[in-house]
Amino acid sequence: MASIARCLRAARPSAFAAVRSSASRTVAARPFSVTASNEIRKYTKEHEWIDLAADKKTGVIGISEYAAKALGDLVYVELPEEGRSVNKGDAIGAVESVKSAADINAPVSCKITQINLVLEEKPSNLNQVPEDDSHGGGWIAKVQVDEQGLQDFETLMDSEQYNEFTATEEH
Amino acid sequence: MATPAIRNAWRIRSIFSTRHARPITTDALSRKFQIYTSRTTNPYLNLSIEHHLLEKSNPGSTILFLYTNDPCVVIGRNQNPWTEVNLPQLAKTRIKHGKPKHYLVRRRSGGGTVVHDSGNANWSVIWPKDDFERDKHARMVVEALKNMGIKGVSVNERHDIVQEVHDPEAPEPQPSVFKISGSAYKLTGKRALHHGTLLLNSDLTDISGLLRSPAAPYIAAQGVESVRSPVCNVGVEQNTDFYNAVIDQFKTMYPDGQRTKVIEVGKHEALKRDNIWKGLQELLSPKWLWESTPKFRLSSHPSPEDPRPRPDPPTDVSSCLYASYIASDNEILTHLSSSE
Structure with missing residues (x-):
């Protein structure tokens, strides 16, 4: 979902600042979350994130705040298929916004065990x-x-490297 | 997957229609700038050639692809064919001179439903996602049209190309704005694809009817709903004139690609690529066309979830019939009906 942001940013110069501040807010809020206390979050260059649980066997994946802002209003999420095993970089689903179908890629090789059905509605x-x-x-x-x-x-x-990455991608 | 017999049938047919076409070689796909035109008018095949270019080209390359389709209705990836398309009318117009008249196609990019015929040219640009910009290539097409002497064209806020038309005989003096091109995007890990239609001299009589579904008042669908716009033709007779103007403008926009040779892709050559064949089979499959429709609820009467008033039932349906169901992934999740 790389720098889809570029053209939007021209129209909405404040978007980037908003991303940065809310990203740090998310980080600050994490210690208060019971389930998340032992997780490590990492990001891909394609703007997906993964939380790896302390047992290093399970994780949660999603798309970054930066990508979500860049894509604009999301109108549909095509969720991955439960039970499917995928390699890093495989397209596992897609999101649609502003006439764009953007692939969601697997951040690491993994097996999908549960999908977020709330996003359908x-x-x-x-x-x-x-x-x-x-x-x-x-x-x-x-x-x-x-x-x-x-x-x-x-x-x-x-997250620190990712913030730097999205900042340098700007220029 | 394809049986050899079907595959051979395609090949035999294609021998007669393919002359001087060139294959999409690995060498061609590795070049920094690439320009292709298609000799086939099969919409499923053209979309599969386009998808092959998206998947298999050098990730740093910039590609222009131009094609024209047989009459078809093309829905966006996340749309509902039952609400977007008048399927009974489509079925009626389908057989003409022993050939299907309008195909129904679900494309891989987002956006809404469009109707194609031989008077509509399709333009498609694939480039590195790091350089993504929504209007860049719509503006390229606008410049190409201007170079052809077409006036009043611009890109609007919905990223569509529109034309302002002044009718001197109209009772009101203000110009009317018509859509002449609809477009959609597909974004993968490293690549961006922007493709669009361009109404040159299409038969517009069927369009409005084909895009009004009699089932729409009964169905509440997830996914993407089309936005209706009045359309007009720009009045260009030859699609190749438009192709040439776009190719010239592409080379102006990318001066390093000035010497790019145009590769004409034929059906026969395209089908030799396994990836194109695979893509074609996917687009033709009921799983893709129908079953990948986002979840929807069909109910014969107003319900708390979908309180819209319903039209009077058709005369051959009992007015006592109550039916409601939710469908998703080719499964009916809940079903309720009675005809007390």
Whole structure:
């Protein structure tokens, strides 16, 4: 979902600032979340995120706040197929906004164990809370991660690196 | 998947219609700038060639692809064919001179429903997603039209190309604005695709009827609903004149691609690529065309979830029939009916 933001940003110069501030807000809020306390979140260059649980066997995936802002009003989310095993980079679903069907790619090799059915009725949750992995949040799927998935995970960016990445992509 | 017999039938037929066509080679796909025109008018095949270019080209390349389709109704990836298309009318117009007149197609990009025929030219640009800009290539097409001497064309806020038409005989002096091109996007990991229609000299008589579904008042659908716009032709007789103008403008926009040769893609050559064949089979499958419709609720009477008033039932349906069901992924999830 890279720099779809570029043209929108010209029209909405404040969008980027909004992304940055709300991203840091999300980070600050995390310690208060019971389920999330031991998770590590990493990001792909294609703007997906994954929370890896402390047991390193399960995770939650979604699209980043930066991407959600860039895509504009999301009108439909095509959710992944439960039970499907996928490789890193495979298209597992798609989101539609402003006549654009944008692929959601698997951030690591994994198996889809649960999908966020709430998004079927409320695709706007993806715009409002794309990085929230609780009920009512914009997370896309829960996954099982294998050895390959763990190796893929190691290659991803942490939130600080990701913020730098999205900042430099601007220029 | 294709049986050899079906595949051979395609090949035999195509021998007679394909001359001087060139294959989409790995070498061609690796070049920085690529321009293709299609010799086939099969909408499913053209979309599959386009998808092949999107998937298999060098991720840093910029590609122009131009094609014209047989009459068809093309719905967006996340649309409901029962609410968007007048399927009974489509079925009626389907057989003409022993050939199907209008095909029904679900494309891979987003957006709404459009009607194609031989008077409509399709333009498509694929480029690196890092350089994505929504209106960049719609503006390219506008410049091409201006170079053809067509006046009053511009890109509107919905990213469509429109034409302002002054009718000196109209009772009101203000110009009317008509849509001449609809467009949609597809974004993958590294690539962006923007494709659009361009009404050159289409037969517009069927369009409005085909896009009014008698089932729409009964169905509440998730997904994407089309936005209706008045349309007109720009009045260009030859699609190839439009192709040439767009190719010239593409080269003006990308001066490094000035010397790019145009590759004409034929049906025969295209079907030799396994990836194109695979894409074609997917688009033709009921799983893609019908079953990937987003969840919807059909109910014969107003319900709390869908309180819209319903039209009077057709005369051959009992007015006592109550029916309501929700369908998703080719399954009926809940079903309620009675005819007390």
